[in-house]
Amino acid sequence: MLLRSPATLRRLGVLGMNERNIGYIGRYNPRKNYPLVDNKLATKSRARDRGIPVPELLGVIEYQHQVREVIELLAPHQSFVIKPAQGSGGKGILVVVDRRGDNYLKASGQEINQEAVARHVSNILAGLHSLGGRNDTAMVEALIDFDPCLAAYSCEGVPDIRVIAFRGVPVMAMMRCATHASDGKANLHQGAVGVGLDIATGNALSAVQHGELVEVHPDTGACFRSLKIPHWDRVLDLAASCVEMTGLQYIGADIVLDRQQGPVLLELNARPGLAIQVANQAGLRDRLAIAEEIAAQTDDHYEKIDAAKTRLGSG
Numbered sequence: 001m002l003l004r005s006p007a008t009l010r011r012l013g014v015l016g017m018n019e020r021n022i023g024y025i026g027r028y029n030p031r032k033n034y035p036l037v038d039n040k041l042a043t044k045s046r047a048r049d050r051g052i053p054v055p056e057l058l059g060v061i062e063y064q065h066q067v068r069e070v071i072e073l074l075a076p077h078q079s080f081v082i083k084p085a086q087g088s089g090g091k092g093i094l095v096v097v098d099r100r101g102d103n104y105l106k107a108s109g110q111e112i113n114q115e116a117v118a119r120h121v122s123n124i125l126a127g128l129h130s131l132g133g134r135n136d137t138a139m140v141e142a143l144i145d146f147d148p149c150l151a152a153y154s155c156e157g158v159p160d161i162r163v164i165a166f167r168g169v170p171v172m173a174m175m176r177c178a179t180h181a182s183d184g185k186a187n188l189h190q191g192a193v194g195v196g197l198d199i200a201t202g203n204a205l206s207a208v209q210h211g212e213l214v215e216v217h218p219d220t221g222a223c224f225r226s227l228k229i230p231h232w233d234r235v236l237d238l239a240a241s242c243v244e245m246t247g248l249q250y251i252g253a254d255i256v257l258d259r260q261q262g263p264v265l266l267e268l269n270a271r272p273g274l275a276i277q278v279a280n281q282a283g284l285r286d287r288l289a290i291a292e293e294i295a296a297q298t299d300d301h302y303e304k305i306d307a308a309k310t311r312l313g314s315g
Contacts, residue, residue: 013283015274024166024288028249029270036246037270038131041085041139050245052238053264055081055256056142067122071114079143082117084124084136088269090187092129094120095157097143107156107184144264147257149230152222153177153195157184161197161229161255161263163239164272164284167295169304170236171287171312173197174279175229179209180219188275193217195224196280200313202232206281213281231262236305238263244301246270287312 015024036042044054058080059073074080078099084092094117098105103113121138123129130136146158153159157178164171174194178184181191188194193214196205204227207214216223229235239253242265252272258264277284294307 013286014277015284015288017274019285020274021271024250025271028167029251030247033247034270037248037251037268039085040083040087040267041137043265043268046245047242047265050241052241052245053258053261055144055264055266057139058142059140061121061125061138061140064122064125067118067125070118070121073140074117077142081141081143082121082124083139083141084129085139086130086134086136087124088131090185090190092120092124093185095143095184107178108180109156144256144266145259147230147259147262150175150227150257152220153217153224153227154186155179155184155217155219157182157186158256160186160266161235161257162272162276163235163253163255164276165239165243165251165253166288166291167249167304168240168243168301169291169294170199170239170308171291172276172280172282172284173199173202173235173239174276175204175227177217179217188273188279193224194275194279195227196276196282197229198314199236200309202229202235203314204228205314206279208279211278229257231257233305234263236308237301238265240301240305242268252276 036046047054079097082094095107096104097107100111103111104117105111124136124138127133127135144158150159154177159175159177161175163173174196176186177193178186179191186192193207193209195207198205204224207224235255238255242251242253248270252269254266255263256266290311294304
């Protein structure tokens with residue numbers, strides 16, 4: 001799929017942005033339901049009501065006059081994540097893994113002081129990192145203690161799993177592996193590695209960084225061919241459950257694997273990107289057509305997942 005002509009991409013079943021926007025997002029995602037997904041606090045609240053595990057919420061900062069209280073809020077915690085409730089693309093996320101006196105240590109090893117943390121929160125509230133530049137809310141969450149079996153596949157950050165689900169059917173998945181170049185963030189545009197995953201098994205299929213196929217993690221040297229995601233059935237179950245939870249039929253679910261809890265929902269996306277096709281070296285169009293057939297044949301949650309594993313797996 002690398003360096004292919006538009007005609008070849010269409011023949012390979014690659015879904016383009018216009019087709020995604022009109023044929024799937026516009027058709028299947030009611031706009032009135034967007035706020036539930038675009039606001040991470042709303043997503044977290046609904047997920048908890050449904051019994052879906054999410055990272056622990058340590059605190060919320062809503063107003064500029066509360067910024068001076070941030071350091072007191074953070075005092076009991078050695079590690080934490082600060083993020084905008086309405087952020088997108090990994091923007092505005094500050095990950096602190098430890099403390100050094102009054103200072104804080106980022107995953108990259110960079111040390112920042114209390115003033116820098118307070119300034120970051122103030123910028124979030126001002127909408128610097130938010131969709132449309134709207135005034136926002138800062139969330140403070142517990143840092144995920146991610147499953148050590150995945151440690152070799154990520155550097156300076158937590159790897160996450162993106163699953164695209166359509167009408168309750170898991171369609172395509174990838175793991176996004178943080179790198180030093182991505183500043184520990186699982187963001188492909190910033191240099192993270194995208195690893196395509198077999199829907200049937202959770203095994204790695206291919207890996208891509210900056211649009212180029214890679215065999216090993218650029219920082220750790222771990223070979224992606226040996227990657228297999230644990231708790232795979234639960235990952236698919238969680239992603240498919242989010243369709244019913246949100247009322248959005250075409251979504252991207254971002255999931256992390258916690259050492260104690262297993263799969264945990266990190267956030268949802270009503271407009272999931274298309275780079276997942278490059279990571280999988282496969283197109284979405286044919287898979288979405290099959291998913292529509294599956295959804296037309298059964299309303300049962302688990303039957304949809306089983307059918308996806310049978311019909312959409314690598315075989």
